[in-house]
Amino acid sequence: MTKLAVVAIGGNSLIKDDKNVTVEDQQAALRETATHLVDMIEAGWDLAIGHGNGPQVGFILRRSEIAAKAEGMHEVPLDVCGADSQGAIGYELQQALHNEFLKRKVNKKSCTIVTQVRVDQNDPAFQKPTKPIGSFMEEAEAKRREKEMGWSVVEDAGRGWRRVVASPLPKEIVEFESVKLLLNAGHVVITVGGGGIPVVAREDGELVGTAAVIDKDFASSLLAQSIRADMLLIATAVEKVAINFGKPGQKWLDKMTVAEAKAYLAEGTHFAKGSMAPKIQAAIWYLENGGREALITNPENIGRALKGETGTRIVP
Numbered sequence: 033m034t035k036l037a038v039v040a041i042g043g044n045s046l047i048k049d050d051k052n053v054t055v056e057d058q059q060a061a062l063r064e065t066a067t068h069l070v071d072m073i074e075a076g077w078d079l080a081i082g083h084g085n086g087p088q089v090g091f092i093l094r095r096s097e098i099a100a101k102a103e104g105m106h107e108v109p110l111d112v113c114g115a116d117s118q119g120a121i122g123y124e125l126q127q128a129l130h131n132e133f134l135k136r137k138v139n140k141k142s143c144t145i146v147t148q149v150r151v152d153q154n155d156p157a158f159q160k161p162t163k164p165i166g167s168f169m170e171e172a173e174a175k176r177r178e179k180e181m182g183w184s185v186v187e188d189a190g191r192g193w194r195r196v197v198a199s200p201l202p203k204e205i206v207e208f209e210s211v212k213l214l215l216n217a218g219h220v221v222i223t224v225g226g227g228g229i230p231v232v233a234r235e236d237g238e239l240v241g242t243a244a245v246i247d248k249d250f251a252s253s254l255l256a257q258s259i260r261a262d263m264l265l266i267a268t269a270v271e272k273v274a275i276n277f278g279k280p281g282q283k284w285l286d287k288m289t290v291a292e293a294k295a296y297l298a299e300g301t302h303f304a305k306g307s308m309a310p311k312i313q314a315a316i317w318y319l320e321n322g323g324r325e326a327l328i329t330n331p332e333n334i335g336r337a338l339k340g341e342t343g344t345r346i347v348p
């Protein structure tokens with residue numbers, strides 16, 4: 033009997049650092065990540081894979097803005113940037129997995145689903161956008177875009193002005209039935225890339241893209257709940273989760289219960305809002321909705337973590 037896991041791979045699996053950001057660098061990073069994912073498959077797991085896309089969407093937006101200024105090209109809407117990044121990253125990861133399967137004689141196929149994720153247009157996040165995207169601007173340019181294009185803009189610590197968008201909670205994976213069908217057929221499925229392309233439903237049920245960013249760990253948690261995965265594995269930059277991270281009294285954790293995780297999260301000092309906190313929250317939601325266990329570790333230690341040798345396990 034195979035087991036089913038959702039693996040959410042973070043930015044360090046795509047871009048190692050700010051000096052290695054080219055497409056070739058990203059492909060090299062994904063080739064390395066693929067070796068760890070295939071280790072997991074050889075250990076008897078079926079996989080659905082989510083991934084981040086923050087830097088990639090930033091690059092697409094930047095190219096779009098430069099082309100618009102220099103050549104009069106149209107700018108690319110944020111939801112389409114997300115779709116572009118899903119396709120490109122999915123292609124690169126599919127290829128890396130295919131080649132690793134070939135090398136090891138593993139009889140598996142992988143595929144990418146360009147995935148829409150429905151959000152609630154009344155989500156409070158839309159009333160107070162906080163997620164910065166795109167390039168820095170002069171104040172006059174920012175104010176013009178705010179007036180003419182309806183953007184929300186903020187001054188960013190003296191570095192210039194930036195657009196900010198909402199980060200609403202995911203409510204529904206639109207292509208879920210396709211994901212489930214492919215998983216049932218034994219395929220590795222790459223989905224909810226970058227948290228999914230955020231869409232809202234009109235009164236008649238029609239979907240329309242919206243300028244927002246969904247947390248990829250939250251979307252992966254929803255996916256894990258929806259497919260009744262045996263595990264939610266969140267691959268990140270650290271081998272284990274720590275409380276008091278970077279402070280006196282720092283302590284690495286091998287295991288937490290949901291109650292302990294919620295207590296640490298409520299204290300508000302242990303997990304940074306933009307990094308570890310959403311991972312812990314994603315694990316909590318998964319486990320509170322029927323999940324069996326969540327595991328947080330870095331990609332190179334996935335194999336050891338599955339054996340119980342490292343990583344942080346969160347259990348009901």
